[in-house]
Amino acid sequence: MKKRKKSNSPLKVIKTSLKSICLDTETILTLNNYCKNLNLIVIHAYQFLRLYILHKYHTNQQLPKIDDKFIEHIIKTIAVGDKRGKKLNNNELAFFYENHYKQTIQGEKLSYSKYGNTIGYTATAILTCLETNIKTHFVKHLKRFINIQFEKENQTKEERQQLYKNTKTIFNDLMNNTNTSENEYKLWKDANKSFLIPEKIKKNVYYDLECSPQHYLFPLIYMSLKLEEKEKKLFQFCPLRKTLIPKYMNIDTKTLITMLFDTKKHKTTQGKLLDKVNESKELIWNSLFDMEKINKLMNPNKYIFNHMFSTDGVGCSLVFIRVDMKDKTIPQNNKTTCNNEYDYITELSNEELNHLKDYNKVAIDPGKNTIMFMTDEKGNTLKYTKMQRRIDTYAKKKRQIIMKSFYKNNIKEIEEPLNQTCSMSCNYDKFIEYLKVRNKINQELQQYYEQELFRKLRWRSHTYTQKSESILINKIKRTFGKKIVIGFGSFQQRQQMKNCMPTPNKSLKDLLAKHFNLCIVDEFKTSKMCSFCLEGETCYYKQRENPRPFRQGMVNIHGLLTCTKCSKSSHSHLMNRDLNGSRNILYLMKEWIQHRKRPTIFCRKPLIISQDE
Numbered sequence: 001m002k003k004r005k006k007s008n009s010p011l012k013v014i015k016t017s018l019k020s021i022c023l024d025t026e027t028i029l030t031l032n033n034y035c036k037n038l039n040l041i042v043i044h045a046y047q048f049l050r051l052y053i054l055h056k057y058h059t060n061q062q063l064p065k066i067d068d069k070f071i072e073h074i075i076k077t078i079a080v081g082d083k084r085g086k087k088l089n090n091n092e093l094a095f096f097y098e099n100h101y102k103q104t105i106q107g108e109k110l111s112y113s114k115y116g117n118t119i120g121y122t123a124t125a126i127l128t129c130l131e132t133n134i135k136t137h138f139v140k141h142l143k144r145f146i147n148i149q150f151e152k153e154n155q156t157k158e159e160r161q162q163l164y165k166n167t168k169t170i171f172n173d174l175m176n177n178t179n180t181s182e183n184e185y186k187l188w189k190d191a192n193k194s195f196l197i198p199e200k201i202k203k204n205v206y207y208d209l210e211c212s213p214q215h216y217l218f219p220l221i222y223m224s225l226k227l228e229e230k231e232k233k234l235f236q237f238c239p240l241r242k243t244l245i246p247k248y249m250n251i252d253t254k255t256l257i258t259m260l261f262d263t264k265k266h267k268t269t270q271g272k273l274l275d276k277v278n279e280s281k282e283l284i285w286n287s288l289f290d291m292e293k294i295n296k297l298m299n300p301n302k303y304i305f306n307h308m309f310s311t312d313g314v315g316c317s318l319v320f321i322r323v324d325m326k327d328k329t330i331p332q333n334n335k336t337t338c339n340n341e342y343d344y345i346t347e348l349s350n351e352e353l354n355h356l357k358d359y360n361k362v363a364i365d366p367g368k369n370t371i372m373f374m375t376d377e378k379g380n381t382l383k384y385t386k387m388q389r390r391i392d393t394y395a396k397k398k399r400q401i402i403m404k405s406f407y408k409n410n411i412k413e414i415e416e417p418l419n420q421t422c423s424m425s426c427n428y429d430k431f432i433e434y435l436k437v438r439n440k441i442n443q444e445l446q447q448y449y450e451q452e453l454f455r456k457l458r459w460r461s462h463t464y465t466q467k468s469e470s471i472l473i474n475k476i477k478r479t480f481g482k483k484i485v486i487g488f489g490s491f492q493q494r495q496q497m498k499n500c501m502p503t504p505n506k507s508l509k510d511l512l513a514k515h516f517n518l519c520i521v522d523e524f525k526t527s528k529m530c531s532f533c534l535e536g537e538t539c540y541y542k543q544r545e546n547p548r549p550f551r552q553g554m555v556n557i558h559g560l561l562t563c564t565k566c567s568k569s570s571h572s573h574l575m576n577r578d579l580n581g582s583r584n585i586l587y588l589m590k591e592w593i594q595h596r597k598r599p600t601i602f603c604r605k606p607l608i609i610s611q612d613e
Helices: 025-058 068-078 091-104 118-150 157-176 183-196 205-211 213-229 253-259 270-275 277-288 291-295 350-358 386-392 395-408 411-420 428-449 452-480 506-515 577-595
Strands: 011-017 249-252 303-311 315-322 360-366 370-376 381-385 484-489 517-521 538-540 543-545 554-556 560-563 574-576
Touching: 025 068, 025 091, 025 118, 025 213, 025 249, 025 253, 025 428, 068 091, 068 118, 091 428, 118 157, 118 183, 118 205, 118 213, 118 249, 157 183, 157 205, 183 213, 205 213, 249 253, 253 270, 253 277, 270 277, 291 303, 315 452, 350 577, 360 452, 360 577, 370 386, 370 452, 370 577, 381 386, 381 452, 381 577, 386 395, 386 452, 395 411, 395 452, 411 428, 452 506, 484 506, 484 577, 506 517, 517 577, 560 577, 574 577
Parallel strands: 360 484, 484 517
Antiparallel strands: 011 315, 249 303, 303 315, 360 370, 370 381, 538 560, 543 554, 560 574
16 A cells, blocks of 8 residues: 555646735735625525515425526626626516516626626535535435425334334335335325425435436525425525635636736737737736745645636635646546545555554544544553634634624624524515515625635634644654554544534545555444453443533543452553544554454354245
8 A cells, every 4th residue: 555645636736825926015905805795796696586586486386497607697697797788688687686586686787897707616515515515415414304294203212113114115116116115105105205305316316416416406495495384494595605705716818807916007908918818818827926936835746726716705726737738628536435535444455464564554434523533552642622622723722813803893792683583484475574674684784794804814723734744744653653554443423413513534534645655444432442452342331420511420430440350350540532433543553464364253143034024
């Protein structure tokens, strides 16, 4: 197994601050204003799109086919451009704006003039967000919707288990177009299938979701309305942009010509420059940015600047292209699935395993509170906690600054009316009411959120995260050495845990794999078995008062364990849960590398299928 090599992708992005590459402050101010304006346009574009889809649904019309051009038409309907160029010809959108959407906004139309290709990039981003939301969440929403239809109050644990078993059968029938449900579950499935699954699907629903995600807009709206009738928690079928803090916008040479370049100073016209973009790009970029500094950010023998970047007015992401790919069509990136990114140690060849025998073996037990607990053969340990990361990445300080500003400016009181509305409602009138309240508050708070403070905090958080991760890698090298192989526990979190800050997992593996050899180790029973005797099972040592506020009663101390076998002998001891898990992962690593076997006590029992089945 080799250390993961640095990516040889055709494009690379380098982050820096905008002021470090601009030649004058006027350029920064202009880009700032365009970022603020575009963010407002995107907010209204999302709102208009969602309202338009709901209008089509409730008037029993066919839902629109949404593509880049359709979203560009929406942007050019809700905003105004200059008199030049091709005129917009979509009377239906214009009629809907005047008769439905206009009542929800205050003030005059925004302007989309001088944005050049940026409008096209923005439309593509909106379409991607819409389709990604459907692909990612449809299956989860369908499962939950089916369960809710059959839920009853005061059910026992056994009744709930049987219920979920039956609803899972319905779910599998719908997803795979089979017919195994029975009794009332079969009747419900037959009655509701046409509302939950499109008529024509390719192969199965999983495949069709990837190919045609927009076909599932109707089922999502239908499910949301039914949940709203039952007063259950809703979901968002169409994403909205709610933040007034300006986001990144993409800028290329054509956009610079229309947005920033001084044609009078250089005695030329925009038309001439746009006709000969390739010939004039060096002149345009050199007049606005420090190209010498930009070109130094990457090795010029491997990557060159692609004359494109994105910015929010403070941070800046510069796009570089591989030298041999210049002026060529860049192939689409086929992303591999999360499960195939790293090899399990059991998948390594004999040659790779023999190569690892001389390496210092380090085991990592990943988790939520302790993000990583590391231990090696010599007994060295290293702990990386979520609180440590929260401080190192500036997340804690950033939140304190924002909350202090909120209290000082009474932001919570101003936003209080939003609590009486619902942005996820699929009821047309309720969503109209939400838009009126939201846009009124947006107009009041626009200047506050457009302050540079929030974007500077975002940029600072990025730089502190990079610094924190560099410190972590150096600490690992000092503790365990540079020649190490890491066995990373197979912990996977399917969804974010409630009341717990997000913690890295995949990104952490990527970071470690850049510097060390890394493989995955199956965690099965590593927390359950004692790592000292390898025979007894662990159990909680003692209880204490619940430390959580507003909770009473005694709870087990989760991180403190003892062994059922060792506690009865003279070798009785207490152990840290994370240390025990990482020691067992280390043991499994060594056993597989040395003997190509996994100890029986850590193996899963084979699944026995009866003859009747």
